[in-house]
Amino acid sequence: MMKLRCETDPELFCRVFFPRHCRYPFSPLHRHLFRQYCRQQHQPLHEREGRNYAVAAPRGYAKSTIATLLLPIHDVVYRGEGYIVIVSATLPQSVGKLKNIRAELAENRMLRECFEPQISRITSRQIVVNDIAIEAFSVGTELRGITYRHWRPTKIVIDDGEDSDAVESPEQREKLTMWFNEVLENIGNGYTNVIVVGTVLHSDSLLANILKRPDFQSRTFRAVETFAENTTLWEQWRARFNDLSDPCRAETARSFFELNRDTMLKGARVLWPEKEDYYDLMCQLTTRGRKAFFKEKQNDPRHHEAQLFDPETFRYFTLEQSSEQIAGEQIVQPGSSRQVSLDRLVRFGFLDSALGGAGSDFAAVATVGRDEHGYLYVLDVWMERASPTRQIEKIFDLHALWNYRLFGFEANCFQSLLAQPIEQERQRRRKAGRPWDLPIEQVSHRENKLRRIASLETLIANGWLLFSPTLGEEFFQQCEQFPRAAHDDGLDALEAAVSLARTGAIGRPLPASTRRSSRHLTSY
Template identity: 50%
Template sequence: MNLTPEQETLIQKAPLKTFLESLKPLKKTEAKNLIAMRCRTDPLLFARYFFPHHCRLPFSSMHRDFFEKYRRRLIPDILARKGWREAIAAPRGFAKSTIKTLILPIHAILYNYERYIIIISATLRQAKQRLKNIKNEFLTNKLLRDYYNISIGSDRRRSWTQQTINLLDCQAEAYSAGTEIRGISWREFRPTRIILDDAEDSALVESAEGRAKILDWFNEVIEHLGDSYTIIEAIGTLLHPDSLLANLLRRPDFEARTFRAVLTFADDAALWEKWRLLFANLADYNRLETSRQFFLKNRNAMLKGSRVLWAAKEDYYSLMSQLATQGRRAFYQEKQNEPDAAESRIFDRKKFRYFILEGDKLLIEQPGDAPRTIPLASLSIFGFLDSALGNRKTSQSDFAAIATVGIDKDGFIYLLDVWMRRVPPTRQIEKIFELHERFKYDRFGIEANCFQSLLMLPLEEERKRRRAAGGIWDVPVIEIVQHNKKEARLLALEPFASNGWLLFNRAMTEEFLAQMEDIPHGRHDDGPDAVASVVVLCRGIKADGKAQNKNSADCVRAAHKSLALY
């Protein structure tokens, strides 16, 4: 089909509905040619038409912004264009990578808008996977291959690697953040488009040293990697107020955009708090249905004033459910791109649920009502030792901490005791047996990282000594290797405390409560860390029966699995 430049322009600028109607009387080959012609300057149609398996839901305003900004800057002559830079903070799970690092790069390759694309992620594995996704579309997307006459011979396929593909006169490569990739080029081109997609490691970004390292790498390596025509795109979720992405969003030479899952929160916070109490009520086995019915009954009032970014994917109810279960910090960071809000006080003792331990019963405080009584014997009891070397010479030294909890059949966890002292390991071991006499542990965990793993030998010696003396000796101890960083363990306590799933003994010490309220910036957090570990331990073993009645190996596997996922 031979068309004049004017006719091509009309096809590309015609309203989409008009364009699609004009295809109906045409032959298949003619229609294919026109669709390919239209898609040259219509990336949204390109995405919808050729990637329905990725674009099942209506696009959000964020996605339309991606397509429109890309469309406006389409310049066929790469060497003549002026490059630009943009930084985008987008909510987790909102298909930012699908569009920015899959569909649009494929569009640029097919229409020769790019010649040398660099994809960078936090790890090489992530970057390779993103490149593999592009490769798979060229190999398996039959509609795409048919319309664009894509033929990939065996020789070309053999030349592809996990980090490199070459197709239609364009090279694409994958690298991990921090890689020394200075002075790279392909043919006469320096990188024409550099995409940093989730380039920051969530663990490294928590330390000032890690943040400084990635920022220096960007300034020294990435900034000088391209040429005057190079586009630099940084897209991800804000992991810290001083992260690389946060710094780029503040730079005057970057076009910055921040998207949030919740655009405006509902006006009636009181109704949502009533809903949250129903939603989080572990004693109600039908709590999801109960809370849902409450929402449906009050739907109009509860949704008044609310606006969300992508209702087709996550409506307001879904997002509020995530806020309730994940906690404020995780939600505001991952969905709202507001790590500053997440950094405010996470735990407030005034909002904790409390009980009083009187002998062998717990009196659960109920505002406006008489305390509810729970027998201590009805709970499965768990303990955990977060050991320390026991240096008493300075207040800077860590505490050894033993946390004891009970869990009921509904899953409520009662923090019975937190013992914290700067004492040597021998005294810590003695305290385990003393507390076992009081609480009769069903399972007791000891951290087995670093020097703590050496505690098992003296513990066994103390066990033998007590047994020979006729004392309490049968503490069911398991060693636990902590795989996640302490801060992640501590912050995971938030939904338990905020939803009332973790109840606190009124006898908790001021030192412990202060440590809770100082998370994540306190000088000491040994007590809360022991609590975080014992919460995982008790949830790894079902509480509807005594743990010692279960197969010991199964209990250990369950506990380790739970800790690994924490």
């Protein structure tokens, strides 16, 4: 009886046979997938009229578990399909999904006892169960003419078919769209169901455009369906949550929330409260940044595509001369009487080098200080279309001013050629009795530059990265126009300097002998 009921009730099938995958109650997203699935049943396969549907889901909400694991297993044990094709951005992704299906069919004791699935073929990219083939492919693959026995693909599932880096390239987006339109949509037949599930990574991504197509039945789900009404209390909570001077800030913020829970949750509604409640999601919004949150959890990458950084919202500090200040330069945090001596900041620098010459990129050196709590201060950003020789001279001049704990430069391509000239300049200055002991580290960037720079947004939004207003119009213009600015050299250098400051050696405060002035820094 249970076996018969599960044939027409995929939700019950998942609960009965896969309890370890279904620990939480199903969300509206999952029930939507079940309803769409049921609409394709009740017809002989060769008489079926194929359907297209697309679902945009938040990251981490079990869309793949339902769409490319549990429902394909339902297909094979009840013999509802002839040839299933699973497509992901990379072959390892789709092969991994196939392995999960194979593992359940081989190891799920209850499933095997009830259905006795007959596995007749296993390869790294294909399994055949009950004379139904399931095969894994990556996007961009040549799929023309693929068949299993007399079937062309009867069900095609594209699950997370877009690469996070490639989707940022207009050329790669166009290439993927052409492949989908010209290749994938033509490999099926009149009975073929095409299901596209994923997260919208760009406003012009393949999934974003499929969601608009009239021949696809589409729906978009968001982790936060409506935000809480009382923004004032949430801003006060965020200030406590982001206070790096409080070692128990997470507990402090939670206590504030519990004290004001009813008011702070008024109007809030989330998609899957059993998995992630509103408080969990607000913590993610704060720690991961608005850009990542709205893209990965809200399927809204447009939220920051036009402008990621707004200098008007930055937190700033100013340098004030004080003849009475003998303890060194000070930084005063806004809204706080706590003062931090500039001499107690550990300073880091980074050179984003360039070839020099009119019309070329700027060479840029960013200087960042870190206090004992982890707040970061952008002390200086030097940018100039300078020759490599001038760049090397400048970094030693800046070291004489700031006394860097660690200084980095990019080891990729041409920049690696600077290592020897830097060492020569170090020896020349040592002989001349000038500051020479610049601690150098070559850095090899492995992540996409735009993504690295975008990671600063979280630090800025949380008030953990403060700026001097004297950094220059060119730098702030690059901030304002990113990611569409003609140049982003200052931001590139800043991100690298920030990375050094967050991961580099943090030793003792600088000795008093290195202090050069009695100035006062006030932030606002």
